[in-house]
Amino acid sequence: METLIEMTRNGKHPEWLKKVAEYEGVDLNLLVKLIAKGEVVVPRNVLRDEDFQAKAIGRFMSTKVNANVGTSADYVNVEEEVEKARVAVKYGADAVMDLSTGGDLDYIRRRIMEAVNVPFGTVPIYQAVREKNVEDLSEDDFFRVVEKHAKDGVDFMTIHAGVNKMSLERLKRSKRLMGIVSRGGSIIAKWIETTGEENPYYKDFDYLLEILKEYDVTISLGDAFRPGCIADASDRAKFTEFIILGELVEKCREAGVQAMVEGPGHVPIDEIETSVKAMKFVTKNAPLYLLGPLVTDIAAGYDHIAAAIGAAIAGMHGADFICYVTPSEHLALPTVEDVREGVIAAKIAAHAADLVKEGQRERARKRDYEMSVARKNLDWSRQFELSIDPEKAMEVHSRRKSKGEACSMCGDLCAIKISREVLEKAKD
Amino acid sequence: METLIEMTRNGKHPEWLKKVAEYEGVDLNLLVKLIAKGEVVVPRNVLRDEDFQAKAIGRFMSTKVNANVGTSADYVNVEEEVEKARVAVKYGADAVMDLSTGGDLDYIRRRIMEAVNVPFGTVPIYQAVREKNVEDLSEDDFFRVVEKHAKDGVDFMTIHAGVNKMSLERLKRSKRLMGIVSRGGSIIAKWIETTGEENPYYKDFDYLLEILKEYDVTISLGDAFRPGCIADASDRAKFTEFIILGELVEKCREAGVQAMVEGPGHVPIDEIETSVKAMKFVTKNAPLYLLGPLVTDIAAGYDHIAAAIGAAIAGMHGADFICYVTPSEHLALPTVEDVREGVIAAKIAAHAADLVKEGQRERARKRDYEMSVARKNLDWSRQFELSIDPEKAMEVHSRRKSKGEACSMCGDLCAIKISREVLEKAKD
Numbered sequence: 001m002e003t004l005i006e007m008t009r010n011g012k013h014p015e016w017l018k019k020v021a022e023y024e025g026v027d028l029n030l031l032v033k034l035i036a037k038g039e040v041v042v043p044r045n046v047l048r049d050e051d052f053q054a055k056a057i058g059r060f061m062s063t064k065v066n067a068n069v070g071t072s073a074d075y076v077n078v079e080e081e082v083e084k085a086r087v088a089v090k091y092g093a094d095a096v097m098d099l100s101t102g103g104d105l106d107y108i109r110r111r112i113m114e115a116v117n118v119p120f121g122t123v124p125i126y127q128a129v130r131e132k133n134v135e136d137l138s139e140d141d142f143f144r145v146v147e148k149h150a151k152d153g154v155d156f157m158t159i160h161a162g163v164n165k166m167s168l169e170r171l172k173r174s175k176r177l178m179g180i181v182s183r184g185g186s187i188i189a190k191w192i193e194t195t196g197e198e199n200p201y202y203k204d205f206d207y208l209l210e211i212l213k214e215y216d217v218t219i220s221l222g223d224a225f226r227p228g229c230i231a232d233a234s235d236r237a238k239f240t241e242f243i244i245l246g247e248l249v250e251k252c253r254e255a256g257v258q259a260m261v262e263g264p265g266h267v268p269i270d271e272i273e274t275s276v277k278a279m280k281f282v283t284k285n286a287p288l289y290l291l292g293p294l295v296t297d298i299a300a301g302y303d304h305i306a307a308a309i310g311a312a313i314a315g316m317h318g319a320d321f322i323c324y325v326t327p328s329e330h331l332a333l334p335t336v337e338d339v340r341e342g343v344i345a346a347k348i349a350a351h352a353a354d355l356v357k358e359g360q361r362e363r364a365r366k367r368d369y370e371m372s373v374a375r376k377n378l379d380w381s382r383q384f385e386l387s388i389d390p391e392k393a394m395e396v397h398s399r400r401k402s403k404g405e406a407c408s409m410c411g412d413l414c415a416i417k418i419s420r421e422v423l424e425k426a427k428d
Numbered sequence: 429m430e431t432l433i434e435m436t437r438n439g440k441h442p443e444w445l446k447k448v449a450e451y452e453g454v455d456l457n458l459l460v461k462l463i464a465k466g467e468v469v470v471p472r473n474v475l476r477d478e479d480f481q482a483k484a485i486g487r488f489m490s491t492k493v494n495a496n497v498g499t500s501a502d503y504v505n506v507e508e509e510v511e512k513a514r515v516a517v518k519y520g521a522d523a524v525m526d527l528s529t530g531g532d533l534d535y536i537r538r539r540i541m542e543a544v545n546v547p548f549g550t551v552p553i554y555q556a557v558r559e560k561n562v563e564d565l566s567e568d569d570f571f572r573v574v575e576k577h578a579k580d581g582v583d584f585m586t587i588h589a590g591v592n593k594m595s596l597e598r599l600k601r602s603k604r605l606m607g608i609v610s611r612g613g614s615i616i617a618k619w620i621e622t623t624g625e626e627n628p629y630y631k632d633f634d635y636l637l638e639i640l641k642e643y644d645v646t647i648s649l650g651d652a653f654r655p656g657c658i659a660d661a662s663d664r665a666k667f668t669e670f671i672i673l674g675e676l677v678e679k680c681r682e683a684g685v686q687a688m689v690e691g692p693g694h695v696p697i698d699e700i701e702t703s704v705k706a707m708k709f710v711t712k713n714a715p716l717y718l719l720g721p722l723v724t725d726i727a728a729g730y731d732h733i734a735a736a737i738g739a740a741i742a743g744m745h746g747a748d749f750i751c752y753v754t755p756s757e758h759l760a761l762p763t764v765e766d767v768r769e770g771v772i773a774a775k776i777a778a779h780a781a782d783l784v785k786e787g788q789r790e791r792a793r794k795r796d797y798e799m800s801v802a803r804k805n806l807d808w809s810r811q812f813e814l815s816i817d818p819e820k821a822m823e824v825h826s827r828r829k830s831k832g833e834a835c836s837m838c839g840d841l842c843a844i845k846i847s848r849e850v851l852e853k854a855k856d
Contacts, residue, residue, distance in 0.1 A: 073839035074830045101841050129841065172851065177800050179847035183838055186846035193850050228844075229800035230783060230793060269744050270784040295740060295780040297796040297803070300811060301820035305736050305776050312723060312737040316697050330803065330811075331821060332828040333836045348733050352723040355658060356698040365658060368725040372605050372657035375725070375758065383728060383758075392729035393759060400760040402502045408761045410611055411501035413529050413557065416656070418614035419607035422621050423600065 001046065003216045006256040008036040017042070020056050025363045034059055038249065039285045041258040043095070043119040043156040043218035053118050055094045057260060057321045058287035060359030063350035064321045066121070066289070067093040067343050070100035071108060075333045078108050082115045084339045089116050091343040091389065093324070097121040097158075101183075105130060109152060121156040121220065122149050125184045134187055135194040142200040143211060150215040158262065159208065160184040160222035161201040162244040168192060171225055171237040178228035181265070185224025205248060209255040218258040220289055221245045226265030229297050233267045234275060246282035260287040260321065267293040269313060276317040289321040290314050294329075303329035304345040311346060315353025322346050344389050351388070376416060378405050429474065431644045434684040436464040445470070448484050453791045462487055466677065467713045469686040471523070471547040471584040471646035481546050483522045485688060485749045486715035488787030491778035492749045494549070494717070495521040495771050498528035499536060503761045506536050510543045512767045517544050519771040519817065521752070525549040525586075529611075533558060537580060549584040549648065550577050553612045562615055563622040570628040571639060578643040586690065587636065588612040588650035589629040590672040596620060599653055599665040606656035609693070613652025633676060637683040646686040648717055649673045654693030657725050661695045662703060674710035688715040688749065695721040697741060704745040717749040718742050722757075731757035732773040739774060743781025750774050772817050779816070804844060806833050 007013060013032050020042055021028040034040035040058030048054075057064050067088030069081045085096045096116050100108045105127045113120050124145035128137055149157060163185055171180070171189075180186045188199050201208055212219055225241040227233045245261050252259035261283050264275050272293060279288055293310035294303060307325035315322065326342035328334035334342065354364035367386060374382035380397060387393035397407060406414030435441060441460050448470055449456040462468035468486030476482075485492050495516035497509045513524045523546050528536045533555045541548050552573035556565055577585060591613055599608070599617075608614040616627050629636055640647055653669040655661045673689050680687035689711050692703050700721060707716055721738035722731060735753035743750065754770035756762035762770065782792035795814060802810035808825060815821035825835060834842030 072830075072836055073841070074832075074836040075828055101839065126841070134846075176851075177797070178804055178844070179851045181843050181847070183841050183843045183846075186843040186850065187841070189850045190846055229803070230796040231800055268783045269740055269780050296776065296783060297799040298779065298814055298816050299776050300815040301817050301824050302772055302776060305733055305773050306780070308733050309737050309740045309777065309780055312697055313741065328824055328828075328837065331825040331835055331837070332830075335827070344730055345733050348724065348727050348730060349737065351726065352697050352734070352737055355696045355724060368658040369605070371725045372659055375657070376606055386726055387728040388726050389729050396729050396756055397759040399763070400503055400756075402500075402760075404502075407759055408500055408502040409756065409759070411529065413501070413554070413611050413615070415609045415611045415614040416606065418562075418611075418618055419609070422614065422617045423604075423607045 003213055003256045004042060004044070005035060005038065005253070005258050008032045016050060016054060020054050024056055024061050026060055026359060030060065031056060038253045038259065039287070041218050041260050041287050043258065044216065045150070045153045045155045046216045047153040048155070051117060055119055059285060059320070061320065062360050063315050063353045063357065064094040065092060065343060065346040065350050066095040066097055066321060066323045067339060068097045068099050068323065069112065069339065070098045071102040072333050073102040076103035078103060078111055080336065081108060082111055084336050085112045085116045087336050087339050088343050089118055091340050092347045093118065093343050095119040095121060099123055099126065101126050101130060113153060119155040121158065122154050123158045123184050124149050125160065125187055129187050134190045137191060139200040139204070143208065146208065147211050150211060150217050154217060156218040156220050158184060158220045158222040159201050160188050160224040161199065161205055161248055162221060162241040163188045163192070163224040164199050164202040164244065165192060167225065167237070167240045167244055170240040174235045174237040176235065176237060177231045180224060181228030182222060182224045182226060184222055188224065205251060206255070209252060209257050212257050213255060218260065219252055221248055221259060221261045223262035223264065226263065226291065227267065229266050230268055233264065234271045238264060239278065242279050242282050246284070249283045249286045260289050263288055263290045263319070264293050265291065266297060267295065267310060269295050269309065272310060272313045273317045276314050276319055280318050287320045288318060289323065290319045291323040292325055294325065300330050301327055303327065304342045308345040308349040311349035312352040315349060316356055322350055347388055376420070378416065431641055431684045432470060432472070433463060433466065433681070433686050436460045444478060444482060448482050452484055452489050454488055454787060458488065459484060466681045466687065467715070469646050469688050469715050471686065472644065473578065473581045473583045474644045475581040476583070479545060483547055487713060487748070489748065490788050491743045491781045491785065492522040493520065493771060493774040493778050494523040494525055494749060494751045495767060496525045496527050496751065497540065497767065498526045499530040500761050501530040504531035506531060506539055508764065509536060510539055511764050513540045513544045515764055515767050516771050517546055519768050520775045521546065521771050523547040523549060527551055527554065529554050529558060541581060547583040549586065550582050551586045551612050552577050553588065553615055557615055562618045565619060567628040567632070571636065574636065575639050578639060578645050582645060584646040584648050586612065586648045586650040587629050588616050588652040589627065589633055589676055590649060590669040591616045591620070591652040592627050592630040592672065593620060595653065595665070595668045595672055598668040602663045602665040604660045604663065604665060606660050608652060609656030610650060610652045610654060612650055616652065633679060634683070637680060637685050640685050641683060646688065647680055649676055649687060649689045651690035651692065654691065654719065655695065657694050658696055661692065662699045666692060667706065670707050670710050674712070677711045677714045688717050691716055691718045691747070692721050693719065694725060695723065695738060697723050697737065700738060700741045701745045704742050704747055708746050715748045716746060717751065718747045719751040720753055722753065728758050729755055731755065732770045736773040736777040739777035740780040743777060744784055750778055775816055804848070806844065
């Protein structure tokens with residue numbers, strides 16, 4: 001069986017790719033070329049059927065949003081997690097990851113996968129550490145979970161292969177305040193430290209790729225060393241990991257496995273451009289998957305806003321895939337309402353980026369143009385329709401209606417109304 | 429009487445300015461010099477007493493946030509507007525503007541001013557058009573309201589003096605989609621069009637300055653032609669107004685009146701830097717007061733997030749004063765809860781900007797550093813204390829508590845805990 005990247009390299013493409021190109025408004029041949037080069041990925045497990053909504057992530061493609069759902073040891077309510085996944089997709093998430101760490105993980109993963117029809121990702125190491133203590137994991141355990149998830153039909157997996165003895169040494173010498181804030185990264189670092197062995201995902205990366213290749217699973221190279229606070233941003237540990245990830249991207253491409261790369265973390269706004277561009281350089285334009293970045297540490301309760309600021313800036317400079325952050329980040333497992341807030345904030349950032357992204361700019365601007373026409377015409381139902389969250393827009397508007405045709409903010413002194421009179425009169 | 433700008437030019441300063449310099453963590457002599465040059469303003473009506481919390485706005489100063497409150501023709505609930513002003517200040521607004529256009533405007537303005545002790549602004553033309561139809565306003569009416577507000581102790585006023593026959597002609601030739609979206613701007617444009625006369629604020633700008641000077645009121649030169657949608661961003665009308673505002677800033681400085689300049693509007697993220705820098709160039713570094721900018725038109729119901737993205741980017745490039753935007757923007761008069769959301773979003777943007785702003789960077793980063801230390805120590809009460817909204821952070825955290833010392837997101841798999849073990853062990 002040929003993987004997608006292999007097919008496109010031979011100038012072929014599966015039938016379903018047409019729909020993906022159409023969805024992006026890009027030429028199919030361009031999409032095929034970009035996949036072949038590894039600058040775009042379309043995560044899709046071979047077990048997926050025709051109904052599956054595959055999405056393209058990368059250069060010239062619209063900026064995508066991922067929503068993380070999943071239980072923790074403290075909260076295991078499977079149906080709530082399923083509901084979160086549904087709500088995420090309803091509000092525009094392009095992909096869903098199950099990060100469950102509590103309860104029957106196989107059951108939960110399968111339930112959530114059944115509930116949504118978008119690219120679905122996992123972090124297999126989370127399941128491994130639920131079955132054994134970190135120090136007791138065998139090298140085989142690392143791969144067994146990957147294969148299990150692949151067989152379940154998972155489309156992309158975060159694998160923290162950039163943590164190795166060398167990069168861990170660089171991390172220690174970086175004298176970070178927050179150390180490692182990636183769950184998977186901290187687990188693997190602990191395994192390396194306690195066993196004295198090299199990270200199996202790094203050491204046996206070729207074997208990992210064989211498993212992934214069999215199901216055409218896309219690898220998402222985890223950012224184990226993403227900075228966890230402003231004080232640690234743009235440090236040597238982070239750049240060291242970028243370099244390792246860049247090397248691994250080349251291996252993926254050689255092996256015919258699609259790869260994307262995950263990025264920082266907490267980053268002050270004036271360092272985001274450098275981070276994003278550095279990652280694009282060292283990975284030779286691999287699609288970039290960002291969590292946040294969070295532009296301050298103090299926005300607890302509103303981290304979706306801190307992340308939206310970072311994501312928009314990152315998107316402007318080349319980030320392709322935004323992992324949402326909810327208002328619960330750093331504080332608790334999110335609620336369904338938090339998921340909605342998180343998705344919307346990330347969608348706003350993604351759209352703001354698309355308004356200036358090469359290949360998407362014209363298409364994205366059409367919607368803003370239509371919205372502005374509706375706004376000028378004080379056509380409220382059309383404005384709601386074009387809003388990022390029509391229900392919310394309608395709800396806010398009807399809470400306090402105006403007696404006239406404008407809104408209750410300005411009432412009869414609506415600038416749009418007055419200006420329309422003035423400027424239209426001027427045209428006569 | 430000498431105005432503040434005149435005093436500082438003579439190398440003097442009022443006693444109360446010491447507190448302002450302390451609040452900013454800047455050297456008093458530097459502050460005096462920046463005020464003298466017009467690169468920083470400290471809006472403060474001469475009628476203010478010692479209790480008044482004056483704030484410095486401009487270069488090297490922390491990024492400030494303004495909250496607009498006020499009635500409309502459709503909703504007149506004075507006590508709710510007072511409550512909004514109080515809530516805004518509670519959550520960190522540095523200034524409040526009363527934009528009321530419904531009810532007894534004198535009474536409302538005075539009630540809100542009594543309730544808060546921060547720089548207070550108004551847009552006098554709103555009151556003028558409540559007393560007469562636009563076309564019936566005499567030139568004198570334009571100035572009468574300014575004088576009344578000055579006598580009431582208002583610290584800064586938005587005056588749309590950049591609308592004149594020339595700039596209106598440029599606007600018409602710009603063939604904008606949305607025309608004028610500034611209420612004050614549309615009123616003055618209508619007055620010019622219907623009377624055939626020049627904007628009194630422009631024509632008799634010197635007279636205006638005489639009134640303001642008597643009470644040492646700071647002028648905020650209104651951005652009547654701010655683009656109201658992405659399609660109109662960075663057009664010729666906007667740049668024309670910048671130029672006029674730059675000329676007027678020079679007149680203010682010559683007359684000894686403090687001046688700041690208001691800016692766009694709706695701007696795609698990759699054009700914000702240009703707008704901000706262009707305004708700083710043509711106004712010779714006048715403090716820049718931005719509404720938003722909004723980075724997309726489609727975020728109705730969540731415009732506080734679209735504005736926070738724009739404000740952070742603008743702040744990074746030199747904006748000094750951020751006018752908050754609430755979730756109700758474009759839809760309705762905001763509620764008290766909307767005011768809280770709007771202020772917090774703007775504060776996040778302002779803080780993200782301060783983390784990289786010359787003169788504020790080190791001070792702003794201390795709080796993030798302390799937050800990160802508390803986070804590393806899993807010291808929850810300290811984390812709440814340092815959060816931008818301690819109540820909200822606490823509420824989210826306690827909604828779903830963990831059985832252990834970490835939060836319920838990761839539970840026992842808390843990366844911070846695991847990483848601490850690994851890296852501390854490594855140090856041994």
